Amino acid sequence: MIKLNNIFKQYISNNEKIIALDHISFTIAKGDLVVLKGASGSGKSTVLSLIASLTKPTSGDIEVKNTKISKLSDNFASTFRQQNIGFIFQKYNLIPNISVKDNIILPLIPTNPDELFVNSRANSVMKLFNIEHKQNIIVRNLSGGEQQRVAIARSMINDPDIILADEPTANLDEALSLDFIKTLKELKDLGKTIVVATHDPLFFELDFVTKTINMKNGHIVE
Amino acid sequence: MLKLNKYLIEFAINSILRDKTKNIFIFIVFSLLIFILSSVFLVTSSLQKELNLTADSLPDIIVQKMSAGRISAINTDIADEILQIKGVTNAIPRVWGYYYFENAGINFSVVGIDQFETQYKNSLKQITQQYDFSDLDDFMIVGKGVKKVLEQNYYKDYFNFIKPNGDFKKIKIKAVFNDNLTLESNDMVLVSKDTAYEIFGIDEDKATDIVVNVANPVEVKTIAYKIKMMFPDTRVITKEDLKISYTNIFNYKTGIFLSLFIVSLFTFFMIIYDKSSSLSSQAKREIGILKALGWKTDDILKEKFYESFLLSFISYIVGVGVSFIYVYILQAPLLRDVFMGYSVLKPPFELIFSCDIKTFALIFFLSVPIYIAATIFPSWRASIVDADEVIR
Numbered sequence: 001m002i003k004l005n006n007i008f009k010q011y012i013s014n015n016e017k018i019i020a021l022d023h024i025s026f027t028i029a030k031g032d033l034v035v036l037k038g039a040s041g042s043g044k045s046t047v048l049s050l051i052a053s054l055t056k057p058t059s060g061d062i063e064v065k066n067t068k069i070s071k072l073s074d075n076f077a078s079t080f081r082q083q084n085i086g087f088i089f090q091k092y093n094l095i096p097n098i099s100v101k102d103n104i105i106l107p108l109i110p111t112n113p114d115e116l117f118v119n120s121r122a123n124s125v126m127k128l129f130n131i132e133h134k135q136n137i138i139v140r141n142l143s144g145g146e147q148q149r150v151a152i153a154r155s156m157i158n159d160p161d162i163i164l165a166d167e168p169t170a171n172l173d174e175a176l177s178l179d180f181i182k183t184l185k186e187l188k189d190l191g192k193t194i195v196v197a198t199h200d201p202l203f204f205e206l207d208f209v210t211k212t213i214n215m216k217n218g219h220i221v222e
Numbered sequence: 223m224l225k226l227n228k229y230l231i232e233f234a235i236n237s238i239l240r241d242k243t244k245n246i247f248i249f250i251v252f253s254l255l256i257f258i259l260s261s262v263f264l265v266t267s268s269l270q271k272e273l274n275l276t277a278d279s280l281p282d283i284i285v286q287k288m289s290a291g292r293i294s295a296i297n298t299d300i301a302d303e304i305l306q307i308k309g310v311t312n313a314i315p316r317v318w319g320y321y322y323f324e325n326a327g328i329n330f331s332v333v334g335i336d337q338f339e340t341q342y343k344n345s346l347k348q349i350t351q352q353y354d355f356s357d358l359d360d361f362m363i364v365g366k367g368v369k370k371v372l373e374q375n376y377y378k379d380y381f382n383f384i385k386p387n388g389d390f391k392k393i394k395i396k397a398v399f400n401d402n403l404t405l406e407s408n409d410m411v412l413v414s415k416d417t418a419y420e421i422f423g424i425d426e427d428k429a430t431d432i433v434v435n436v437a438n439p440v441e442v443k444t445i446a447y448k449i450k451m452m453f454p455d456t457r458v459i460t461k462e463d464l465k466i467s468y469t470n471i472f473n474y475k476t477g478i479f480l481s482l483f484i485v486s487l488f489t490f491f492m493i494i495y496d497k498s499s500s501l502s503s504q505a506k507r508e509i510g511i512l513k514a515l516g517w518k519t520d521d522i523l524k525e526k527f528y529e530s531f532l533l534s535f536i537s538y539i540v541g542v543g544v545s546f547i548y549v550y551i552l553q554a555p556l557l558r559d560v561f562m563g564y565s566v567l568k569p570p571f572e573l574i575f576s577c578d579i580k581t582f583a584l585i586f587f588l589s590v591p592i593y594i595a596a597t598i599f600p601s602w603r604a605s606i607v608d609a610d611e612v613i614r
Contacts, residue, residue: 054610082516
């Protein structure tokens with residue numbers, strides 16, 4: 001499903017070269033729930049960005065669903081993302097001054113969809129994550145937990161096969177974090193392939209996690 | 223058939239409403255600029271049309287008597303001698319002048335008319351055909367503006383002219399003419415030639431000037447030269463001279479506004495430059511989020527196009543709409559006076575409708591597409607950067 005082959009990623013920040021990933025390789029099978037574990041700056045978020053094709057590797061190949069996404073042009077990468085990836089960001093990355101429903105349907109807009117289809121998809125994911133009653137509320141007026149549910153619902157609106165979550169519980173208390181873990185289990189049960197980047201210990205002992213990849217300074221460590 | 227993306231348009235409208243303060247500011251500046259430009263163009267276009275019509279109705283040649291460098295009354299006999307020149311179709315002595323109405327502080331153009339004479343211009347010919355002038359000794363026909371001013375000063379049916387010797391000459395209003403040439407006829411008072419002589423105190427063998435019409439327009443200059451040679455103490459003005467003089471005054475005033483136009487455009491382009499060279503971090507982040515959610519660069523540019531088009535086009539329509547109300551309903555207060563200059567001493571007149579589509583197209587192409595480009599360009603720059611870089 002997801003193959004990273006000898007990935008090297010280097011950023012330039014303030015004229016300084018920073019190595020984010022140093023020749024890493026791993027494979028994730030369909031339906032797996034993989035946890036990328038490591039401290040801040042270990043390269044976890046970069047791996048997610050590469051799988052989502054939000055950035056390109058400096059060298060190496062990434063194959064997702066048999067497509068070499070590291071070779072895709074910007075527009076094809078966007079289309080690929082729109083069709084296959086649901087991304088839950090650490091800071092949710094919602095648009096704060098529009099409603100819950102308007103945020104959730106954002107990934108569908110480029111497809112110029114029918115109103116019926118949009119409403120049925122939006123209602124279904126809002127129901128799934130219990131935010132149907134908040135659909136007309138402006139997002140900035142929601143609590144952190146509610147905002148996270150909106151972010152998850154948005155990541156599911158296009159029914160993606162792959163869900164990527166970057167530090168999803170960083171801004172949540174323990175109760176909400178456990179709720180989120182429960183949601184992940186439900187998504188896994190639906191057959192989704194899930195990759196979670198986190199340093200939250202709550203994820204490390206979960207029995208439904210297929211694989212944990214430990215990262216440090218851009219390397220995979222045992 | 224291309225199906226419009228309803229959700230993309232809705233998102234664009236939402237984006238405008240989300241940034242209310244900034245967009246209201248842009249809307250006001252944009253509409254104001256369009257309003258000023260189109261008002262100036264509408265007023266100039268209206269006055270230009272008026273002046274062109276007036277100039278076209280002018281006689282080919284006007285002969286004035288000069289004495290000590292000033293215009294004085296001319297002998298009517300000269301008209302008969304001018305008529306002898308080959309190519310001259312008519313030479314008519316005119317009795318006319320300005321009558322200052324002290325109460326209102328304005329001038330009327332009083333024109334003496336003789337129904338049985340050849341009229342030197344079409345508008346007078348039409349009036350003489352329309353009204354019975356047989357008893358015009360005690361009556362007058364006035365322009366709309368004159369009628370309005372007289373009514374404001376309680377002269378409903380008549381007016382008392384004060385003759386040079388201080389006596390009153392009471393003249394009743396017979397009719398109000400509704401001429402197409404507002405600027406020319408608005409301040410006009412038509413009386414019989416005898417009455418005009420009386421009001422101005424001119425001897426009956428004299429006239430204010432003599433108007434000459436020539437059969438072949440090519441010969442006007444030659445005939446004007448001949449008249450000048452025959453009567454060296456006269457000033458001979460051709461229609462072309464008058465047109466040039468009108469145009470010079472008009473162009474001078476248009477020039478002032480052209481400077482204003484350039485200053486406004488400069489300000490507009492400064493705003494545009496500022497807008498095109500930067501994008502707020504919030505706007506960049508939003509573009510990054512949309513890219514991360516699967517929006518292509520094209521989708522983002524389309525959304526930005528709808529957003530900037532809606533804002534600029536609505537501002538354009540409002541600016542143009544308000545300028546039409548300002549010019550044709552409110553009659554362009556302040557602006558009209560600047561263009562009219564000396565004519566503040568004349569009765570008020572209405573700006574005639576004149577709308578040049580090309581001018582509005584020019585204003586449109588100088589504003590709306592430039593604003594759209596200035597909005598799209600920085601968005602394009604933000605959207606080609608890795609989404610990962612923008613949202614981190």
